[in-house]
Amino acid sequence: xxxxxEKTTLGGQTPAAPRSMSAADRKRRVRRRLWKIGAWIILGxxxxxxxxxxxxxxxxxxxxNGALPGQSTNLLPADFTLDAYRRVLGLSTVxxxxxxxxxxxxxxxxxxxxxxxVVATVTTVFQTLFSAMAAYxxxxxxxxxxxxxxxxxxxxxxxxxxxTTLPNFxxxxxxxxxxxxxxxxxxGLLMSPFAIFFxxxxxxxxxxxxxxxxxxxxxxYFRIFFRIVVxxxxxxxxxxxxxxYIGSWNDYFWPLLVGQNENVRVLTVALGIxxxxxxxxxxxxxxxxxATFIAALPVMLIFALLGRKVINSIGFSGIK
Amino acid sequence: MKKQRLIAAAMAAVAISGALAGCSASGTDSGDxxxxxxxxxxxxxQPAYKACATAFTKAxxxxxxxxxxxxxxxxxSQITTGLVSGTAPDVFTGHSSYFPTFVEKHQIxxxxxxxxxxxxxxxxxxxxxxxxWTSGKKLYGLPKDVGLAAMYxxxxxxxxxxxxxxxxxxxxxxxxxxxxxxKTIAHLTLDAKxxxxxxxxxxxxxxxxxGLGLNGDGGGLGETIWGQYxxxxxxxxxxxxxxxxxxxxxxKNFLDAISWFKGLSDKGYMPTLEQAVSGIGQQDSYGxxxxxxxxxxxxxxxxxxxxxxxxxxxxxxxxxxxxxRASPANGLADNIAVTTKxxxxxxxxxxxxxxxxxxxxxxxxxxxxxxxxxxxxxTKKAYEAKGIDIxxxxxxxxxxxxxxxxxxxNWAEVNAIMTPAxxxxxxxxxxxxxxxxxxxxxxALYN
Numbered sequence: 001x002x003x004x005x006e007k008t009t010l011g012g013q014t015p016a017a018p019r020s021m022s023a024a025d026r027k028r029r030v031r032r033r034l035w036k037i038g039a040w041i042i043l044g045x046x047x048x049x050x051x052x053x054x055x056x057x058x059x060x061x062x063x064x065n066g067a068l069p070g071q072s073t074n075l076l077p078a079d080f081t082l083d084a085y086r087r088v089l090g091l092s093t094v095x096x097x098x099x100x101x102x103x104x105x106x107x108x109x110x111x112x113x114x115x116x117x118v119v120a121t122v123t124t125v126f127q128t129l130f131s132a133m134a135a136y137x138x139x140x141x142x143x144x145x146x147x148x149x150x151x152x153x154x155x156x157x158x159x160x161x162x163x164t165t166l167p168n169f170x171x172x173x174x175x176x177x178x179x180x181x182x183x184x185x186x187x188g189l190l191m192s193p194f195a196i197f198f199x200x201x202x203x204x205x206x207x208x209x210x211x212x213x214x215x216x217x218x219x220x221y222f223r224i225f226f227r228i229v230v231x232x233x234x235x236x237x238x239x240x241x242x243x244x245y246i247g248s249w250n251d252y253f254w255p256l257l258v259g260q261n262e263n264v265r266v267l268t269v270a271l272g273i274x275x276x277x278x279x280x281x282x283x284x285x286x287x288x289x290x291a292t293f294i295a296a297l298p299v300m301l302i303f304a305l306l307g308r309k310v311i312n313s314i315g316f317s318g319i320k
Numbered sequence: 321m322k323k324q325r326l327i328a329a330a331m332a333a334v335a336i337s338g339a340l341a342g343c344s345a346s347g348t349d350s351g352d353x354x355x356x357x358x359x360x361x362x363x364x365x366q367p368a369y370k371a372c373a374t375a376f377t378k379a380x381x382x383x384x385x386x387x388x389x390x391x392x393x394x395x396x397s398q399i400t401t402g403l404v405s406g407t408a409p410d411v412f413t414g415h416s417s418y419f420p421t422f423v424e425k426h427q428i429x430x431x432x433x434x435x436x437x438x439x440x441x442x443x444x445x446x447x448x449x450x451x452x453w454t455s456g457k458k459l460y461g462l463p464k465d466v467g468l469a470a471m472y473x474x475x476x477x478x479x480x481x482x483x484x485x486x487x488x489x490x491x492x493x494x495x496x497x498x499x500x501x502x503k504t505i506a507h508l509t510l511d512a513k514x515x516x517x518x519x520x521x522x523x524x525x526x527x528x529x530x531g532l533g534l535n536g537d538g539g540g541l542g543e544t545i546w547g548q549y550x551x552x553x554x555x556x557x558x559x560x561x562x563x564x565x566x567x568x569x570x571x572k573n574f575l576d577a578i579s580w581f582k583g584l585s586d587k588g589y590m591p592t593l594e595q596a597v598s599g600i601g602q603q604d605s606y607g608x609x610x611x612x613x614x615x616x617x618x619x620x621x622x623x624x625x626x627x628x629x630x631x632x633x634x635x636x637x638x639x640x641x642x643x644x645r646a647s648p649a650n651g652l653a654d655n656i657a658v659t660t661k662x663x664x665x666x667x668x669x670x671x672x673x674x675x676x677x678x679x680x681x682x683x684x685x686x687x688x689x690x691x692x693x694x695x696x697x698x699t700k701k702a703y704e705a706k707g708i709d710i711x712x713x714x715x716x717x718x719x720x721x722x723x724x725x726x727x728x729x730n731w732a733e734v735n736a737i738m739t740p741a742x743x744x745x746x747x748x749x750x751x752x753x754x755x756x757x758x759x760x761x762x763x764a765l766y767n
Binding site: 064065066067070071072079101170173178256260272274 | 391393394401405406600601603604605606608609627628630
């Protein structure tokens with residue numbers, strides 16, 4: 001606005017009043033620019049603080065274990081090496097690993113990756129599907145004790161997971177499903193209270209006119225659900241699927257208890273070998289950082305691909 | 321609607337059975353072959369034990385052994401969960417801190433029958449190790465290795481201080497003035513301006529390099545922390561009085577030793593407890609050049625010599641007022657879980673793992689010291705090949721200057737009482753005579 005004012009002054013002649021105005025305007029402009037610079041500096045600082053740990057993780061993963069304590073202030077990798085990644089991917093021999101001060105346990109990386117993918121995918125597909133159907137039942141269908149049952153489901157959200165771990169473990173063992181994919185996915189396979197709650201909120205926001213029109217045309221509940229409600233709610237459903245996938249990929253404790261055999265061990269459990277091996281020892285830091293990075297990579301990729309959907313659906317108010 | 325409900329039910333059934341069908345079948349024993357599972361936590365020892373497992377299967381073709389490794393943090397929760405659920409391994413590496421509880425709750429099997437049957441010579445192991453694995457006159461495991469303590473010294477700092485390795489070979493300490501040991505520690509301590517601990521103008525509030533490192537409070541055991549000083553001051557953890565253990569944490573010799581030890585922190589030669597437990601551990605601090613000397617176990621030799629920026633030498637522990645050194649000598653042994661389905665084969669495996677055939681393979685790896693006394697030469701050579709001279713450790717054993725950690729029931733409760741007491745004293749918030757009260761509480765556990 002200041003520039004427009006200045007531009008409209010005729011012939012470069014600036015009367016007395018506009019001159020003092022332009023000085024004040026100039027001050028305002030400078031102050032605004034200072035504010036902008038200050039905002040960028042603060043933004044940059046926050047970004048740095050947030051991203052620095054990830055950089056440090058990368059930096060440590062490219063370092064040699066023995067050189068780490070002595071070069072704690074070095075921003076670059078200490079004695080750059082790709083050995084940590086070789087150890088993680090199972091390409092390093094035992095004697096090499098011992099020499100590098102790293103963990104010597106053998107890792108069948110690709111099998112563990114496959115197991116993680118299977119577990120996460122099965123959990124996500126089933127949990128999303130059945131939770132969506134349950135959420136629809138809670139949102140749109142009328143049946144006796146509906147609100148009581150919903151309150152019960154919500155109450156389940158308040159139970160800390162550790163309370164259900166041991167009873168679940170005993171049940172899975174009694175069913176003879178230890179060390180199987182079924183044993184790992186079953187407890188959370190059909191629903192999660194958060195998923196039902198999350199989707200119910202979105203389904204409540206869908207206008208009833210469309211459903212009533214479909215009902216008049218003779219559609220049953222399943223057709224209404226799969227042909228009308230689900231396509232309209234792709235954003236929240238894919239958000240939920242993304243969150244479920246990430247949560248199930250990162251799950252450590254339950255697969256640790258139930259999935260010990262090589263053929264069902266998931267990646268997070270397998271990479272636990274890089275933690276401390278002995279009571280007083282330190283972990284294989286470089287290997288641990290490399291392992292963390294590789295384990296997080298698929299999730300980061302998925303987030304990068306589908307992240308926009310997540311942002312969009314968060315802003316989704318439910319009103320169409 | 322009814323039809324739809326039927327379809328829905330059918331879908332659900334198909335879905336669940338699909339998930340179940342997708343599961344992989346658990347392995348079954350084929351024919352007469354027995355498959356034993358063996359667990360350990362130290363990945364560095366895994367290659368040696370895998371070699372032992374192969375050798376065992378060669379000698380016993382009808383028994384297969386699967387070696388599995390879990391990190392220390394996960395190991396014990398896996399074992400205890402496994403014992404409850406019946407999925408525990410057949411044989412696993414045991415630790416002396418868990419041994420009394422397992423015996424009390426009848427979770428491990430005694431091996432006296434196989435010792436008799438195979439005529440195993442229990443004297444081939446270093447002194448005191450089999451006693452640690454005996455309870456109620458029954459032996460529950462064969463000692464596998466022995467862990468000893470010594471001083472690891474940064475040789476560059478030693479040179480700069482004008483000292484040699486010989487100067488460290490006969491240091492003495494005493495509770496009054498610390499003796500030559502404290503003088504050496506003081507001389508190795510440097511403050512931020514480069515003034516040594518025994519020179520005038522030493523600023524103890526601004527120390528750059530500590531002469532002696534600290535690894536925490538040590539609880540009731542103080543292994544490699546203060547145990548070696550207390551035990552070399554004519555003191556033992558406990559005595560047997562009327563068939564019951566009687567702890568001695570109120571004894572004058574113990575109190576003198578601990579108060580001298582804390583005095584090192586007060587004088588600025590050793591970090592305070594607060595400094596020691598905040599941030600990284602003693603080993604990494606040593607690797608970063610913040611400690612000139614640390615007392616650590618033989619099991620850490622590979623790690624400590626693996627630091628790129630620190631050259632180390634090993635020196636023996638100081639002699640105490642008793643005229644002797646006192647190194648802890650604790651060892652691991654393999655235990656058999658009570659849930660095993662093959663007790664006879666498991667006992668065979670334990671006997672083999674404790675034998676010279678297996679332990680000589682372990683010695684070659686130079687990761688731990690085997691418990692069999694005859695193998696100390698082979699171990700020494702293996703470590704020399706790595707550039708580590710372990711003679712200071714072996715001399716302690718040869719002279720018999722060793723002690724075992726207490727092996728009593730309810731040790732966890734004893735530790736639970738002594739840990740806060742030790743933390744409070746070393747942290748400076750409790751006086752020395754608080755140990756008298758703590759000792760009363762400890763002994764009350766056994767009355």
